[in-house]
Amino acid sequence: MTDTRHGPLRLRPAHERDAPFLERMLLEAFNWDRPRFALAELLALPRAAHYVSGWPRAGDFGVVAEDARGRGLGAAWARLFPADDPGYGHVSPSVPELTLAVASGERGRGVGGALLDALVLAAEEAGCPGLSLSVEDGNRARGLYERRGFVPVGREGNADTLALRLGG
Numbered sequence: 001m002t003d004t005r006h007g008p009l010r011l012r013p014a015h016e017r018d019a020p021f022l023e024r025m026l027l028e029a030f031n032w033d034r035p036r037f038a039l040a041e042l043l044a045l046p047r048a049a050h051y052v053s054g055w056p057r058a059g060d061f062g063v064v065a066e067d068a069r070g071r072g073l074g075a076a077w078a079r080l081f082p083a084d085d086p087g088y089g090h091v092s093p094s095v096p097e098l099t100l101a102v103a104s105g106e107r108g109r110g111v112g113g114a115l116l117d118a119l120v121l122a123a124e125e126a127g128c129p130g131l132s133l134s135v136e137d138g139n140r141a142r143g144l145y146e147r148r149g150f151v152p153v154g155r156e157g158n159a160d161t162l163a164l165r166l167g168g
């Protein structure tokens with residue numbers, strides 16, 4: 001069991017009311033190495049905002065990590081994108097793209113790994129053929145993915161597209 005600052009970690013499905021929290025976690029993902037964007041700036045960029053806009057859409061699924069007080073610590077979620085409106089880690093319209101982030105003060109204690117495991121399980125249960133994502137050069141998050149079987153399948157700019165094949 002992973003412990004947070006306030007007791008054991010709890011994982012639960014992401015609901016419609018979590019949309020503002022997912023927006024904050026999207027910001028953490030885009031600002032992974034430095035403060036590049038404010039939230040309003042990020043959400044004004046269609047190619048970024050479409051990871052969360054209208055949450056939840058048909059086919060979306062996600063997991064939220066909370067501490068014992070119900071405070072959000074991080075989230076992982078997956079969304080399908082059509083070929084003419086891809087995310088940064090697109091491989092196929094039938095393979096959802098994964099977004100993962102943990103609040104900055106809570107990293108390095110297993111929250112991200114637990115979220116990733118739960119999301120992969122949810123993808124398997126949903127019958128997804130796989131999951132994909134984009135990881136920029138230098139992001140240590142890459143190790144989390146590779147330890148779970150994600151492999152590089154493409155490259156765009158300074159980022160690799162990683163994908164995990166599932167049985168669905």
Ligand SMILES: CC(C)(COP(=O)(O)OP(=O)(O)OC[C@H]1O[C@@H](n2cnc3c(N)ncnc32)[C@H](O)[C@@H]1OP(=O)(O)O)[C@@H](O)C(=O)NCCC(=O)NCCS
Pocket residue numbers: 028029030031032100101102103106107108109110111112113114133134135136139140141142143144
């Ligand atoms: C990546 C992230 C979700 C991992 O969550 P976490 O709770 O710190 O992860 P865990 O404690 O389960 O596992 C630690 C692993 O996470 C990775 N990691 C990435 N950034 C990290 C950070 N700032 N602190 C600690 N671990 C980090 C490493 O692979 C680390 O493994 P290592 O010890 O072998 O280097 C989290 O650090 C984060 O939100 N980073 C900013 C957003 C981001 O980069 N999202 C992914 C975009 S592809």
